[in-house]
Amino acid sequence: MSRKIDRTGETNVSNEGCAMKIVEYNSTLDIVIEFQDEHKYRLHAQYKDFKNGQCKNPFYPSVYGYGYLGTDKEDNIPKAHESKDGKSVATWEYLKWQSMLQRCFDNKLKEKEPTYKDVTCCKRWLCFSYFLEDLEILKQEYNWSEDIKLNLDKDILHKGNKIYSLENCVLVPQWINSLFTKNDTKRGKYLIGVCYNKQCKKYQAFCNINRKLKGLGLYNTPEEAFNAYKIAKENEIKRVAEDCVLKGYITKDGRLYNVMMGYQIKIDD
Structure with missing residues (x-):
């Protein structure tokens, strides 16, 4: 009769580079390993997976070198x-x-x-x-x-x-997020909401109102055009906030509503 092998205490390094140790050995099909880091996560596995380094550590930073899955309060790995x-x-x-x-x-x-x-x-x-x-x-x-x-x-x-x-x-x-999105590469050298109309030799203001681009007139200086944009943009943000309240999406005591109602466009935005 062959003697049962006890591999408790055996160590290895996973393919992820994580040190691990067998802390419970019942058979080749039933072992418990513990990753040797600050989290000490324990995993049921087969001995062949341990030897081949195929055991996955949920605390290994596998996403862009920083992010890891972790576990919940019941020690379960979250579903990805x-x-x-x-x-x-x-x-x-x-x-x-x-x-x-x-x-x-x-x-x-x-x-x-x-x-x-x-x-x-x-x-x-x-x-x-x-x-x-x-x-x-x-x-x-x-x-x-x-x-x-x-x-x-x-x-x-x-x-x-x-x-x-x-x-x-x-x-x-997205329609709220886009209210605050700036596209510096497309607007060029002019102030936000402003472009130069070569034909009229004036500065033109424009703004997305109700998700449609609307012209706000021609002005002698970029600052005047920006002020027209600023007024229109801030009013549009307030309008969207009130509309979301009416539809029951947000409340007037929430963080988003208060920020949108007081949001200010700066000339250096």
Whole structure:
């Protein structure tokens, strides 16, 4: 009769580069490993996967070198994918998290889009599990319809903010997000909302009103044209805020409403 092998205490390094140790050995098909880092996550696995380094550590920063899945309060790894039409696809929440991390840590994107140069996120949101917890709070803040696609915005509440976090972010539809989006590459050298009309030799102001580009007249100076834009833009933001209240999407005591009603366009925006 062969003697049962006890491999408890055996160590190895996973393909991710994580140190791991067998802390319980029942058979080759039933072992418990513990990753040797500050989290000490334990995982049921087969011995062959341990030897081949195929055990996955949910605390390994696999997303852009910083983001990791983590675990919830019950020590479960959060779901990042779901089955759709027989295929495994990333969840909406995971895509939002991944996209946020790309803006924060993808150097190629930062070179292509200079507006993301100094963008980062709070330490808590490096963990997908914590991000999910906070995202539920943001979802409950307002009453957006389920068919409305929402963006995670970091700088509507705090103009010029560069840090993604629960305190700084809000979930908003694209039509609200676009109210605050600036496109410096398209507007050229002129003030925001202003262009030069060569035919009339005057400065022209324009603004998106109810999602349609509207001309606001011709002016002798860029400053005069900007002032026309400023008035129209701030009024449009207020109009959208009031419309969202009437439709029951947001409330007058919420963060978004107060910011939109007091939002000011600066000449150096």
